[in-house]
Amino acid sequence: MRTTHTLRRTAIALLTTATLALAPTALATTDHTGAGTSWRGAWAASPQAPTQPLTPNWSQQGFDNHTVRQAVRVTASGTRTRIELSNRYGTTPLRVTGATVARTAEGGAVRPGSVRTLRFDGRASTTIPVGGTLLSDGTPFPVKAFESLTVTLYLAGETGPTTFHHFASATSYRADGDHRADVSGTAFKETSTSWYFLSGVEVTGGRDTARRSGIVTFGDSITDGVGAATDADNRYPDELAERLAAAGSPRAVLNQGIAGNQVVNDTTWAGEKALTRFREDVLNERGVGTVILLEGINDIGGSTVTFPAAPTPDVSVTALIKGHRTLIRQAHARGLKVIGATLTPIKGSFYESPANEAKRDAFNDWVRTSGAYDAIVDFDRTVADPADPDRILPAYDSGDGLHPNDAGYRAMAGALDLDRL
Structure with a gap:
């Protein structure tokens, strides 16, 4: 059964989105419950069980003291953002030590000044039960339709085989150790064309409501x-x-x-x-x-x-x-x-x-x-x-x-x- 700690889940934007002037590790006020807000999907990918039929990926071996950085393009605008993580096909509880969201730059890099720490029921870390799905707290992170966001997950312990999406047609990055707040992509030396654990991005606020x-x-x-x-x-x-x-x-x-x-x-x-x-x-x-x-x-x-x-x-x-x-x-x-x-x-x-x-x-x-x-x-x-x-x-x-x-x-x-x- 699907579980969650929060309520569940323009012409092409040519205007430059203003970058919030917070330090990369700054914390913003978050919405723990989503009460009174109208969240809607802005990006999604269907979760799959770990497998490796055609192209190499990291799903079967999983992660251990790794940081995974994944860029996705949203198709809706909003003033607040939250992510969805899935452990639908995991065999053990998934411990997420920390997560950030930022504006995508080149390769594994993100734009300076854009990194925001994501929280889960007010905490920086969380555990997702076997078969579960979890929404982060909403954070003030305005986005425009067709903007690329980078979600970075730090997984300090062994995850075991991972819930993922095989054919992303997009590049994901992996680094050893904790690099969730890095602006540079230098530490991210490994790449994959799959998405891991990330199954959705939701927004609220904005015009297209x-x-x-x-x-x-x-x-x-x-x-x-x-x-x-x-x-x-x-x-x-x-x-x-x-x-x-x-x-x-x-x-x-x-x-x-x-x-x-x-x-x-x-x-x-x-x-x-x-x-x-x-x-x-x-x-x-x-x-x-x-x-x-x-x-x-x-x-x-x-x-x-x-x-x-x-x-x-x-x-x-x-x-x-x-x-x-x-x-x-x-x-x-x-x-x-x-x-x-x-x-x-x-x-x-x-x-x-x-x-x-x-x-x-x-x-x-x-x-x-x-x-x-x-x-x-x-x-x-x-x-x-x-x-x-x-x-x-x-x-x-x-x-x-x-x-x-x-x-x-x-x-x-x-x-x-x-x-x-």
Whole structure:
């Protein structure tokens, strides 16, 4: 069961955010309870169990007297900020010796004068129980949409295997010893392209305070942003947030994609099935009114490949549709609008086969014609090659026939009807 010590959880900003003139180790007054405030998500990443199927990471060995520094770009503005840490898949209580938030500079560095100590129920350190999630106290740390924040965690003791998010498409940094207040990135000599323990950033205050205006993008690797350039924030949810802001309708867009994830099957390396994680990753998000569902291609193809793990059980189109109907029903019960998305092309990828293509076509036909969603977006036709509609357009292909590149993700964001959102 999810636990917490606090209540749970613009055009693209071109104006320079004023830096608060506090010393790097200064403490600010914090809000221990969140009472009377309207917190909303500004950034998110879906937690996963430790694994190492494709790229090296630190999740299985964990940390011991390490400082971990992670930069994330928020999509909402606010006057106060807090972070969410997850020990959802930990096997022992997680001791966080200390944490800071700062404004990102180059590499592992942060901007001078911007470091703020985060507190947890008024204390600098905290322990998160096995399976738990914890929100920090709110701290006066104004942020603008599309600003990059750096969260630094000092973990003095052994953590054991860690809850993390595998494909961050962003660089994280690690240093030996306590460097949570460092401005320079000199001590951070190791890097990873995953996020560790950090599962959310929330804000309150500011202008874009419309109740439940946020959007969750939920899905697999194509939501997660596999194929996008590292540290460029060009995943389709990033591009959607930028497009909304440019249209004068800024809204938080929270990315809850997990590469390899399936709707119906749990996997050993790509997270719990959507039917399980939907409650935690979508329904429990603050300030959300819409969810975009793009998931199912791994259910269709997972039984036909042998990497990066053993094949998963075959999933029929009927079972996949049933899974989507369950997610839609759960979202509607919480008052969320649901946007359904067609599955993008697979010809030329490791999922290509006549049987898989027939399933994809049948599922996409259901998305387009069933009326089960509040609205749909046809990502299939958006990125398909007009000369060969079962294949992704070469200009949009990251190179594997399955995942879009930056241009492809930009086209996907452009396909969404902003009025329907």
